[in-house]
Amino acid sequence: MTVFILVSEAHTGGWIWHDVAARLRESGARARPVTLTGMGEGGAVAEPGTDLEMHVRDVLRVIDEENDAGPASEVVLVGHGYGIHPVAGAADRRPERVARVVHLDAGIPRDGDPALALVPDPAVGERLRHTAGRSGDDGLVAPPGRDGWQRWGSLDGVAEEALARMARLAAPQPAGTFTQPLRLSGAGAKVPSTGVLCTSNGSTIDRVEALAGFGDPRLRALVDPRVTFFELATGHWPMLSVPAELAGVLLRAAAGEGYRLRGAGTELPPHLRPFLMDLPERPRERHGRVDLHLPDADGPRPAVVLVHGGPVPAGARPTPRDWSCFVGYGRYLAGLGAVGAVVDHRLHGMADFARAADDVAGAVELVRGDPRVDGDRVALWFFSGGGLLAADWLAAPPAWLRCVAATYPVLAPLPNWGMVEARFRPAAALRTAGSLPVVLTRVGREAPDIAATVADFLSAAEGCGARVEVVDVPGGRHGFETLDPTAESRAAVVRAAGSVLRHLGLRTP
DSSP: OOOEEOOOTOOGGGGGGHHHHHHHHHHEEEEEEEEOOOOOOOOTTOOOOOHHHHHOOOOOOOHHHHHHHHHHHHEEEEEEEEEEHHHHHHHHHGGEEEEEEEEESSOOOOTTTGGGOOSSOOOHHHHHHHHHHHGGGGGOOOOOOOGGGGSSSSTTOOOOHHHHHHHOOOOOHHHHHHHHHOOOOGGGGGGEEEEEEEEGGGGHHHHHHHHHHHGGGGGGGGGGGEEEEEEEESSSSSHHHHHHHHHHHHHHHHHSSSSSOOOOTTSOGGGGGSSSOOOOOOOOOEETTEEEEEOOOOEEEEEEEEEEOOOOOOTTOOOOSSSSSHHHHHHHHHHTTEEEEEEEEOOSSSHHHHHHHHHHHHHHHHEEEEEEESEEEEEEEGGGGGGGGHHHHHHSSTTEEEEEEEESSSOOOGGGGOOTTHHHHHHHHGGGOOTOEEEEEETOOOOOOHHHOOOOOHHHHHTTOOOOOEEEEOOOOOHHHOOOOOOOHHHHHHHHHHHHHHHTTOOOO
């Protein structure tokens, strides 16, 4: 007998699992939705001192009840959002009784992490800190209003009546449950786990696999064969939007099914595979955070500053300027007569866009100040999640900036990126871009949430008459330069680079 112990997101209780639990029971499994202390329906008030440790004990109590009922039961713990913290704490103390932990659109808490460390919206996290600091651990954090739930994750697929019920039944949550550090001994790390990723909330298997491939030691455990993954094409609340599909995925997870990430060393990660062009080496110099790929030239040459995407974990090795994609672009541009400058910026998390923007601005000044560069002829080329960093330059383009390029860009914060500063909205910045040309490379096999940001950007460009040239790669994927080395992909790089260099006054073959 499989027993699913279901622990939900902040401000909610066992009631939210009603439809999923019914389907699990119909399949022959047991379902135990948990209402954590103080999280009862309709504004129940928690007792003083309620904290994360108390919620861990709530989950332990249910595990022990199942053990008393019969040791033959196989316990699967499911933690949704905040719920993964008490689930992880309980699994760490009863590893012998837990067959699997399911992270339902939830992060991976580590020893010493408070729950607010994984809150997706920085503004919500700051409010939690403020409440705890003002009232101590007994302070209560009010649930979101009807229009505030999207700050906890995408509402894609949630019907209006379900949203109204969620707002009606939500309970205030004790600040101590968010701010108390989670204590883990490491015993729970031996329990098999499954990640269920809700793609409309910005999580996909491809993105997790890319992060694991960056070499960050904190993510090394994800390639363990005991770790599996599923995707659900919905927002952050699948128990409300797709209960039947979620129940099916939980049953498959309990059976050990799911996608397993490519193991470390079994295959090169996409960002380290060969660039789609075989290019000769060029002179390359390293200056602080910037690598310069230099052309054969007697006088100052125009420059293209290449800005990688992200977030990229701080521990990723090699860093982006040594990835084959950016080395390839740098060499290619240098071979065509421009200085190809690749900057390593510090976009390591969602709160780092301002810092990354400062890194890019510093790199631009360094490049323009180099005597081999014509400082009046510079282009900026943004990739993937670095696309948000284009906003500053579109909003107030300096006279020396001749072109902005963007390849498979993210042009608005994705649903699970939280409240990224309003400054980083390229579509809004277009209104003051004037005649600055933009070269946008769009891939046909893009993730829907990223493709939506590109569509919104192009709609804004049409509305304000911005100069945007679109280079389409119908069969290309995000990162096509190393994933899809086809004639179509090579032609797209040639066309995009040719357009950028023409705006810099260079003729290309």
